Amino acid sequence: MSSPKRLFPFNAEQTINILSEFGPLVTMFVVNALYGINAGTWALIITTIMAIVAMVYIFHRPPVFPLIASTVTIAFGSLTLITHDPMWVQIKVTIFNALFAGFLFSSFWHYKGLRQLASELGPIVAMLLVSWLISLQGGVIALFVVMAVSLIAARGRLSDLDWVTLGITAVFVGLDLAWHDEVWLKTNLIVASALAVGFALGAMVMRENFFQYVFEKTFHYTQEGWDLFTRSFAWFFVFTAVANEVVRLTFKDDQTYDLLGLSMTGVDIWIAFKLVVILPLSGLYAWLLTKWMSRYHL
Template sequence: MDKTQPHPLFKLATELGPLLVFFFVNAKFNLFAATGAFMVAIAIALVASYVMTRHIPIMAIVTGVVVLVFGTLTLVLHDETFIKVKPTIIYGLFAAILGGGLLFGRSFIAVMFDQVFNLTPQGWRILTLRWALFFAGMAVLNEIVWRTQTTDFWVNFKVFGVTTVTMIFAIAQLPLTKRYHLEPVSLERSETEAGDVSKG
């Protein structure tokens, strides 16, 4: 099934919307109310994405599942630890997927980010390694923040700090993607070899 390319503003709304809901509900009430609202917002964002594009990015699916599972544990057990450790689990999974893929000569960056890249094998390796290390670092950083800071500080860090750092890191990768950009000989070949880092 062909997927419809979403409008940039729609994509931004589905990605940042749930985080803003989480932030405002926590500020108004508490972390448990924010967790429930976050779960609902994530579910709505996933449904809206599918309705509008007939497609849900892999990253969004993985994030949504982990949010629903750990959010449910947080509410049922009334223990905020679960929602706080959720980002660590997600970042750890992404780092493991990317790092594991490299061990088998594959890059899952294009699949994970739901974007099309045409890079040389060396470009794939470098980009994948950078994102794997970034996610691993974010997992460690989340653990440090939630274990040493207040809940409100952690929420601010999650909503604004992580978003800002991720955007800066992503933008910083643009020179690399341009440097190792490769014009495909054909669309079929490009799709076949996308993410293959075993060559070169």
């Protein structure tokens, strides 16, 4: 294999597919950072339309990912414009990433009825109800109790949704204990709720691996490879959702900070974090994961 092929292991058709799925999101982040949320939202809409035209012409189907992202972005961007509060566009990233992670995790769970779905979402629902009716701390305790019962009933075999819920709750409980601020437990409810909604939608709508459905005409992997690819990206979306909340809540919108000799507001730091850390990290992660997936190539 030539050196360029090793560095960029995609052909022309695969490149168009990747750009059509993720290009609008990259455009939105860059334009939003340079010119604000209005221009960023319009950039997302225009590039999404371009992606739809290209994908329909080449693959005879619309790009799923940008359509979902654009809907969420426009909704939360409108709330920011109406309320003049950047919190909405910031928390949009958290909600969308957690929602999509739950959607991806549902790829490994087959819907057989509302009762089965209720049992799967039981720990999260218990945490939400107790948190709203009694206390945030009580909600965390309820989650761990119900999860322990589920662990015993399942003989130690918990689903991806259970494990990720335990993980994010442990992280936010740790932050709550360190900062003595209940805002972290409130954030945990937001992330867990988005996970649960995404999982429920995916379980009822999708009947196959999401990424396999989106990319199967371009990439050809074994079923084990598709499952590994989807599960890895689901966990990565969880990581970015949690990281987004840590930065959003650590650096306040109405305060100014001295960072690397620059005077920056909390929103400036959040945008810089998205562009300088998360965006390159996402690209690097996708590239490394795709290279690693070559062992599952058909």
